[in-house]
Amino acid sequence: ALWMKRRTGVPVILDWADWYGRGGTATERSRKIRTFMHPVETFCEEFFHPFADGVVAMGEPLMERALALGIPADRMINLLHGCDPEGLAAHDMHGARVQLG
Numbered sequence: 001a002l003w004m005k006r007r008t009g010v011p012v013i014l015d016w017a018d019w020y021g022r023g024g025t026a027t028e029r030s031r032k033i034r035t036f037m038h039p040v041e042t043f044c045e046e047f048f049h050p051f052a053d054g055v056v057a058m059g060e061p062l063m064e065r066a067l068a069l070g071i072p073a074d075r076m077i078n079l080l081h082g083c084d085p086e087g088l089a090a091h092d093m094h095g096a097r098v099q100l101g
Contacts, residue, residue, distance in 0.1 A: 002051050011053040016045070016062045
């Protein structure tokens with residue numbers, strides 16, 4: 001994606017949903033996977049995200065991690081997972097079927 005950005009000028013927006021690299025959950029993996037994946041994940045998180053035109057972080061810890069990497073806050077949004085269960089309302093199935101034909 002970064003190569004295409006350089007070649008065409010198209011903006012690149014990267015999402016960041018998991019923190020596996022340095023300081024993240026790599027320690028929760030088996031030793032074999034951790035030994036190989038920890039440096040790879042750390043490199044990807046720390047090298048690519050700062051070059052993006054925008055970063056979509058899934059939660060406050062990833063927003064803070066992005067800020068610590070020098071990504072300006074105005075190039076990030078925090079997209080939280082989940083929903084507000086109290087804000088959900090049941091729909092009338094019969095009425096929906098009638099409305100949709």
